[in-house]
Amino acid sequence: MKIIASNFKTNHTRKSTASFIEEINGFLEENKIENEVIVFPTATSLDSFSTASNLTIGAQNAYAVDKGSFTGEIGTEQLDEFGIKTILIGHSERRHILGESQENIAKKYEFYKSKGYKIVYCIGEPLEVKQSGLEKTLEYIYEQFVGIDTNYENLILAYEPVWAIGTGVTATTDDIIKVHSAIKEKIDKPLLYGGSVKVENVKEICSLDGVDGALIGTASWNANDFKQILENTKE
Numbered sequence: 001m002k003i004i005a006s007n008f009k010t011n012h013t014r015k016s017t018a019s020f021i022e023e024i025n026g027f028l029e030e031n032k033i034e035n036e037v038i039v040f041p042t043a044t045s046l047d048s049f050s051t052a053s054n055l056t057i058g059a060q061n062a063y064a065v066d067k068g069s070f071t072g073e074i075g076t077e078q079l080d081e082f083g084i085k086t087i088l089i090g091h092s093e094r095r096h097i098l099g100e101s102q103e104n105i106a107k108k109y110e111f112y113k114s115k116g117y118k119i120v121y122c123i124g125e126p127l128e129v130k131q132s133g134l135e136k137t138l139e140y141i142y143e144q145f146v147g148i149d150t151n152y153e154n155l156i157l158a159y160e161p162v163w164a165i166g167t168g169v170t171a172t173t174d175d176i177i178k179v180h181s182a183i184k185e186k187i188d189k190p191l192l193y194g195g196s197v198k199v200e201n202v203k204e205i206c207s208l209d210g211v212d213g214a215l216i217g218t219a220s221w222n223a224n225d226f227k228q229i230l231e232n233t234k235e
């Protein structure tokens, strides 16, 4: 059984998210697809979808608090209201565009771990690191585990090379196998690949040794494409 996750980023309205969830939920039921499916919509669309019976809705981000004076952020008081118990932490856009440090990320991780959330934790190297070789790439990735309790029972990892996210350039199967097997040797947790996964390559990627599923942005935003992805990865 594969884990297939969709990251909406800053796409879809409440209305289009609702119809996407309804369509995918129905599709999973009709086709008896047993993959674990997680959808991360925008924060404005987290409500009312907790009833989606065949898939899980997760938050793309939240602050490491229950509530308080943190303008622009949401905490567990808001997530609990919608039954959200899954969160994405360490995504490269939050690290590199929103400037989240490893220290902040680790704090967030510890907090959501203490609340028992399922955490999808992202790691991955930028292009210049990839170009300096596998050893440097792994060193960079291991730095992203500083402060992270990798024994946490509710942890799913996602290897997402920064240069592959949203670029259309997918890592080669060789790259994926090498990085995944190195991570898996150290950490025995489900490990997804993310970075320009598409309808056409999802099956091959998900069948590689050490790949337990995929975290998908762009190619998952259209419900028909996402259905095809689910079809292509069912076992």
Ligand code: PEP
Pocket (backbone or CB within 6 Å): 007, 009, 160, 164, 165, 166, 167, 168, 194, 195, 196, 197, 215, 216, 217, 218, 219
């Ligand atoms: C992502 O946002 O996690 C991602 C993998 O994006 P994309 O599939 O568009 O590369």
